[in-house]
Amino acid sequence: MKFIYLTLLISTILLSNSCTSSKENFSTTKYQSIITKYTEIKQIISKEVDDTFYVYIRLPKNYNKSNKSYPVLYLLDGDISFNMATSIVRYLQFDKSVPDLIIVAPAYGTMMSNNEKNFRERDYTFSSNSKFKKSGGGSNYLKFFTNELIPKIDSSYRTNNKRILNGYSLGGLFAMNAMLEDPKTFNNVIAGSPYLINDLNLFDEMVNGLKKHSGNKKIFISYGELEDKTTYHKPIKNLAGKLKSVNGLSIKLVEFKNGTHLSCPSEAMTYGLKYIFKSQ
Numbered sequence: 001m002k003f004i005y006l007t008l009l010i011s012t013i014l015l016s017n018s019c020t021s022s023k024e025n026f027s028t029t030k031y032q033s034i035i036t037k038y039t040e041i042k043q044i045i046s047k048e049v050d051d052t053f054y055v056y057i058r059l060p061k062n063y064n065k066s067n068k069s070y071p072v073l074y075l076l077d078g079d080i081s082f083n084m085a086t087s088i089v090r091y092l093q094f095d096k097s098v099p100d101l102i103i104v105a106p107a108y109g110t111m112m113s114n115n116e117k118n119f120r121e122r123d124y125t126f127s128s129n130s131k132f133k134k135s136g137g138g139s140n141y142l143k144f145f146t147n148e149l150i151p152k153i154d155s156s157y158r159t160n161n162k163r164i165l166n167g168y169s170l171g172g173l174f175a176m177n178a179m180l181e182d183p184k185t186f187n188n189v190i191a192g193s194p195y196l197i198n199d200l201n202l203f204d205e206m207v208n209g210l211k212k213h214s215g216n217k218k219i220f221i222s223y224g225e226l227e228d229k230t231t232y233h234k235p236i237k238n239l240a241g242k243l244k245s246v247n248g249l250s251i252k253l254v255e256f257k258n259g260t261h262l263s264c265p266s267e268a269m270t271y272g273l274k275y276i277f278k279s280q
Contacts, residue, residue: 038063039086044106044152048143049123054107055149056082058089059157060100071101071162072153073273074145074186076171077120078105081265085166088270098277104153106144124167124174126181129198142178146185161187164276168192168265172221173199176239179219180206188276190220192268193227193261196235207242210249218250219243220272224259232261 042055056078060070073089075081082105092098109116119134126138153159165186167175172194179189180203196203221240223232240253252275256264 036086037061044149046144046148048147049137049140051119053144054078054109054112056103056105056107057153057157058082058086058103060102062100063102063158067158068100069158069160071099071164072157072159073101073103073164073166074150075103075105076124076165076167076174078107079109079111079118081105081166081168081171081269082107084266085269088266088273092270092273097274102153102157102159104149106149120170124170125198126174126177127199127202131198138174138177139181141174142182142185145178146182150185164188164190164273166190166192166269166272167194168268169261170195172268176203176219176221177206179217180210183210183215183217187215188218190268190272190276191222192265192272193223193232194221194236195231196239197231200235200238203239204242207239207246210243210246215248216250217248218252218276220252220254220268220275222254222256222264222268222271224256224261224264226258226260 038059038061040057040059042057043052044055045052063070073085075085082103085103085105089098089101089103093100108118110118119137121132122134122137123141124138125132125135127136129135150163163186165175165178165188167173167190169192172191173196175186175189175191176194176196177199178186221236223236227233237253240251243249243251254271256267259267
């Protein structure tokens with residue numbers, strides 16, 4: 001497997017030369033690249049998915065000065081969620097709500113290049129869905145996590161056995177599937193507004209199977225008050241209710257007041273992390 005080290009460069013568009021004030025001209029380079037500290041990009045070729053992924057990795061500030069092992073927060077939709085997660089984690093660390101941790105976000109590279117394409121509909125769904133051109137590749141993507149990505153992260157960094165998977169919408173669907181289909185891989189899941197409506201029967205079957213497992217697992221599930229009740233509220237409440245009957249599984253279900261589908265990703269991650277690390 002090819003695992004290439006790259007340097008993370010975030011392109012920031014600064015004010016153009018045409019911006020002026022009454023006192024001075026404000027002239028800058030139009031495009032300025034900055035390096036985000038403690039962050040790497042790697043590239044991994046997946047045989048399970050038959051595709052290549054970028055992997056954003058954020059290490060704790062004092063990682064190279066310690067011998068500690070760290071929890072790992074895995075993110076779905078890494079292109080857009082990685083920078084959000086690094087900021088949220090930093091705020092929560094100031095608040096002493098979360099410890100130092102490693103953040104790992106497999107991504108498609110769409111934030112770096114217009115030539116890259118997003119395949120979340122392929123990778124985050126487990127069954128065929130007529131709404132999406134490509135769907136049903138979730139099992140292969142889960143194998144990418146379990147057989148390729150996680151072993152590589154564990155062998156390359158000092159990790160402990162606490163893994164958190166964060167996903168939103170279709171990513172939330174994948175996160176719930178991952179917890180139920182392979183409960184040993186992730187012991188903590190944050191599923192914001194999971195899109196469950198197409199897989200209700202599948203979830204019923206998997207919940208029945210999960211009752212055979214035991215362990216100390218936490219699942220945080222959320223939805224927005226203003227989201228569609230048929231698509232989100234009812235399926236999410238129904239699944240959460242069934243999961244509460246599973247021994248060894250702690251469930252927290254939260255409705256975000258006045259929340260819409262696109263206003264709650266940061267809230268789900270923030271309160272999900274606080275719940276996962278509460279009373280540690």
